[in-house]
Amino acid sequence: MIEKLKIIDCDVHNSLRSYRDLLPYLAEPWRTRVEQAGLGLMFSGYYTPVGVGRKDAVPPGGGAVGSDPDFVAKQLLDPYNVEYGILTSNLFSISVGHDPDFAAALSSAYNDYMLEAWVGKNSRYKGSLLVSFLDPQLAAREIDRLGPHPGIVQVVMSSATRMPLGQRFYHPIYEAAARHGLPIAIHPGAEGAGQSNPPSAAGYPTWYIEWHTNLSQNFMAQLTSIICEGVFEKFPGLKFVFIEGGIAWLPHLMWRLDKNYTALRSQVPWLKKMPSAYIRDHCYFTTQPIEEPDNPKHLKAIFEMFDAEHVLMYSSDYPHWDFDAPDQILRWLAPEAREKIFYANAKKLYNL
Template sequence: MTIDTTHERKVGSEQVQVRVVDSDVHPTPRYGEIDQFISDRLRTLLAQRSAMAGNPVYYDAPDYNHAFAMRTDSFPDDGNFAGSDPDLTFRQLIMDAGSDIAILGPLPNGGQTDEEAHELAAAYNKWQDTCWLDSENNWHQRYRGSICAAIEMPEEGAREIEHWVGHPYMSQVLINAEPRPSWGHPKYDPVWEAATRHDIPVACHLGRGQHNELPMSPVGFMTYNHDLMVSYSMLAANQVMSLIFDGVFDRFPTLKIVLIEHAFNWILPLMWRMDAIYAARGPENGLKRKPSEYVKDHIWFTTQPLDYPEDKLELTNALEWMEADKLLLFSSDYPHWTFDDPQWVAKHMPEQWRDKIMFQNSIDLFHLPSTVPALPGQKRPY
């Protein structure tokens, strides 16, 4: 899709209220674009690995061989990958879909060691700053970035946070959930400490992991993409329990965790079960509050994927019981094929909570502006 951007690079003189904050948008480097930010050694290794036979993506989505699980219209005409063109993303996500602020969540991949994961995380931070958050590509002031931090190397990850936390367009820290041990282990405290000291949320996106960290159910590896899509929330559930029962939120009382694309309806029965065990066994592990209270004060979830039952009342009841108005952040998952249009999501949220879920929770959590410069012709989803 070719876009004439000559008429787009201007904003209105007035400010408009933010009505949609998209908390899950995936930019991708153009071919060779990340090379300038990594060492010659890693560049050579990545090139060698890309030339090897075989598909590194496990549990492929049904359309993977066709469009790599992306929206087919999100591939730019220059032959680069979906989500690699800031202008095309701006047109489709901001102008046509109506998101007012998009939080970019790049997904560095290709590293096979902890050191490589850290180098790639640092490179993606420089890449965001240079290729998406600069005045040329973020002229509209709608993009916000994520500080990629390799949780595998907590000290180095903390240094990345310290380096980038003052950036005017960096809104969260982004880590992986797959590395062992679980997040409750004290080895990760440098990341939590740096994030809380600067009052910046720590987010984690669904990932497949690599090698010994491939996702596995309690009874072994999954068979199909269907199994993965249903069961991957178990990883997030275990991290939630680790954060609570291992005392992370007591050690860091202001820590904020965002679980991106891990679904969310499972948190309701998990809170019930954690509270029941806590009531039966008592605070033997030193917890100061009921487990559900930690969830409601420290953890947020994105709306995509939105599991929508046939009876909408069932969804409304579940959202009410889990106090979703406090926990949910709108997300589209652009440019993936599972993209949720903000107009569609807003329609399915209870009216009394719509504003909080679609924009206000994100404004409060990420310290975003409540108004942005107007863009002539931008869609307003509701």
């Protein structure tokens, strides 16, 4: 029965109640800066008529949605039989600012807060180690500091960048993650903000609906860069998780990249196999926001094209407006495939 299936939710957005939650974890001069001016994060600025959070996800005591670990457990973990919720934060904008030292300080403070206030309070929460890639050496230092913590299961950073994520600038982060056996997750939210590139290949759109739809373009570019720059040849044990970027585009990208590789492989001589093979061996993708056509057979065919049963993992995106409840999506999946996508793939990847 769908209702009895154990779940691992790979995208649970835990929020701060207030920026003041981070003050006890900040050293000077960052503590005074935050106390006087807040976090100073940059956002894309696109207005959404439905807001960002679910209206029913506001904690009983008030505050931001997703800011009360007990209420999140009551609203998400308990009713949906979620064995583990992978915390992904809401602070991806730290990587599109201009001060690498401040960004690193914020990431460290958040990580300490998350481990104490969330993971330390409920063993069903597992943490994603938030890093800023403005200074990869500082990010690597943070991974070495907390990567061995049993409550940490991956490294997470923004998918909004000023240069593609495969480039050697970022490799100290990947080396550190590989050293600790942690996957790298990328997550959208800051595209078009600060010093990041425009949120679409054509530039800056007008409306949030365009911004949100175009996120897949960025994920396609990042995945192509990671493959072509040889990240998985350099770090053969490294895995990547692509969160909240869609999935229906994946077969097209695999086919096009393989086709181009057959003629242009001299440009990337470090690749030892077809690009699609690296994707199948090293990359995972999360379900939300799932593209569900009117005819389920069409999505089923796409799933078969990229072997979804082995590379796809369930995510709810709680507590955001487009939350996907596990008992409402992909109901047509065979029981074996459902068990892998909603539970077993994540359990294996995260060693849970």
